[in-house]
Amino acid sequence: MITLFFAAICLTLPIALNAQGAIANALPLLGDSSDMSASAERRLGDRIASELYRDPDFIDDPVLTDYVQGIWQPLLASARARGDLTPELDERFAWRIILGRDRSVNAFALPGGYFGLHLGLLAVVSSRDELASVLGHELSHVTQRHISRLISKSNQQTPWMIGAMVLGALAANKSPDAGNALIVGGQALSVQGQLNFSRDMEREADRIGFGLMTQAGFEAQGFVSMFDKLQQAARLNDSGAYPYLRSHPLTTERIADMQSRLPLGAPQAAAASPGMTHAMLTARARVLSNPGVDALRGWLAQADDAGLAKSRAAAQQAGSLYGAAMAAMQLRDAAQARKQWARLQNLVADDPEALRQLRWLGLEIELAAGDRSRPQAQALAAGLGLEAGKPAMATVLRRPDLMLQARMALQGGQAQALDQAAQDLQGWLLGQPQDAMAWQWLASVYAAKKQDLRALRAEAEARVAQLDYAGALDRLKAAQDRPRAAGAVNASADHIDASIIDTRRRQIEALLKEQAQEPS
Numbered sequence: 001m002i003t004l005f006f007a008a009i010c011l012t013l014p015i016a017l018n019a020q021g022a023i024a025n026a027l028p029l030l031g032d033s034s035d036m037s038a039s040a041e042r043r044l045g046d047r048i049a050s051e052l053y054r055d056p057d058f059i060d061d062p063v064l065t066d067y068v069q070g071i072w073q074p075l076l077a078s079a080r081a082r083g084d085l086t087p088e089l090d091e092r093f094a095w096r097i098i099l100g101r102d103r104s105v106n107a108f109a110l111p112g113g114y115f116g117l118h119l120g121l122l123a124v125v126s127s128r129d130e131l132a133s134v135l136g137h138e139l140s141h142v143t144q145r146h147i148s149r150l151i152s153k154s155n156q157q158t159p160w161m162i163g164a165m166v167l168g169a170l171a172a173n174k175s176p177d178a179g180n181a182l183i184v185g186g187q188a189l190s191v192q193g194q195l196n197f198s199r200d201m202e203r204e205a206d207r208i209g210f211g212l213m214t215q216a217g218f219e220a221q222g223f224v225s226m227f228d229k230l231q232q233a234a235r236l237n238d239s240g241a242y243p244y245l246r247s248h249p250l251t252t253e254r255i256a257d258m259q260s261r262l263p264l265g266a267p268q269a270a271a272a273s274p275g276m277t278h279a280m281l282t283a284r285a286r287v288l289s290n291p292g293v294d295a296l297r298g299w300l301a302q303a304d305d306a307g308l309a310k311s312r313a314a315a316q317q318a319g320s321l322y323g324a325a326m327a328a329m330q331l332r333d334a335a336q337a338r339k340q341w342a343r344l345q346n347l348v349a350d351d352p353e354a355l356r357q358l359r360w361l362g363l364e365i366e367l368a369a370g371d372r373s374r375p376q377a378q379a380l381a382a383g384l385g386l387e388a389g390k391p392a393m394a395t396v397l398r399r400p401d402l403m404l405q406a407r408m409a410l411q412g413g414q415a416q417a418l419d420q421a422a423q424d425l426q427g428w429l430l431g432q433p434q435d436a437m438a439w440q441w442l443a444s445v446y447a448a449k450k451q452d453l454r455a456l457r458a459e460a461e462a463r464v465a466q467l468d469y470a471g472a473l474d475r476l477k478a479a480q481d482r483p484r485a486a487g488a489v490n491a492s493a494d495h496i497d498a499s500i501i502d503t504r505r506r507q508i509e510a511l512l513k514e515q516a517q518e519p520s
């Protein structure tokens, strides 16, 4: 549904509920044999993704990313187990979600196994199950090769043109006003018309997405309540804020189809009660997607309302207090942030995951205040298993742990803490070599340890992870140009680093050459 392409298509807003027939006619039948190859689709996806990573609205917030991955990985595992995701496609495609700061409610599948997810969508889902239903649907568009069929259909377009079109459609979605201007050109419009998913594709993505989310352990009800939510938004004609609806028109047929999949006797569209953690992370998504001062002050006013405790469920209160503490931190008001955080602490004590979220936020607040020596920061770090000097991997570190540990080590500047941070980041990167932010933190830690060659190489790897090969090459060249200190204590370590850098430079140059030879 939500491929970018589509978003720009339905000019006849609000919500193209009636555009279905025309779009379906323009599409190939399912199973058309002239599909784009997986590697060609991946190359196109890489091109688009490399632009998205450079977009100022791209955001990698470790806490929200951790939450999304906690839903995404079980969906992928379920797709593998069910055979929807073949080993070949698993290997060839990226399967990466790219978060955007945008407030609009949108999620979309891109070529090559990349997915876009706006914070605006995270801010409106009421449960993990609802988010799983959207992601499962998008995932299924890709495993079923719907995108390759659409692209093959428009084979008069070069990959470069398709990439440009997708990016244009994405940009248009950010601002409804800009979108109208962009779409006026007749040719772009007709091409995008061919790039819309057909009704059959939507139905297939619903069916397969539903199967994988339930097999992954999510509540089936999430699928239906998400539909209800979108339907309500559609009634309000709020199409500017819900680009998802333009690309995923809701038909009564789709809704009836999903409701028929619910087990008999299941409550229809009962409002799912948001879990504590979900409510806190929804608040986080709202704060990060709407960073204006007035909005941030609004969080504080809401939390200080005397009616807060009486009128709302504990999870909702936790969301309000989390948002208020976070907003105060963004406003650089450490005292207020600590005050709201302390109120939140009273609510979450019995919920281990919410407690972890509380500690992450508390440590962020202390680090933002630049106050590492406060006993509070030390206690929080200890609660997370991050004390300096503790044997590495004594606890299972999650991504936000690693980022906070690195920030703490850099603020404190103690050798032992920096060594620990470097070691833990290296261990993480063995399993997650595509984690640009982890490479970037590792580069900062190396720089603080005065290991310049390693720092430059880590910076280069951060560029590679975001598909910026030219940027990576610049850093590798800078590392090679660096004069070696003769007779330095770590000369042999430098020698090993230098040979790694030489090898990486040759590999990156080969990648750049390959890219230059692709048809544009």
Ligand SMILES: [Zn+2]
Pocket (backbone or CB within 6 Å): 001, 002, 137, 141, 197, 202, 205, 248
């Ligand atoms: Zn869809």
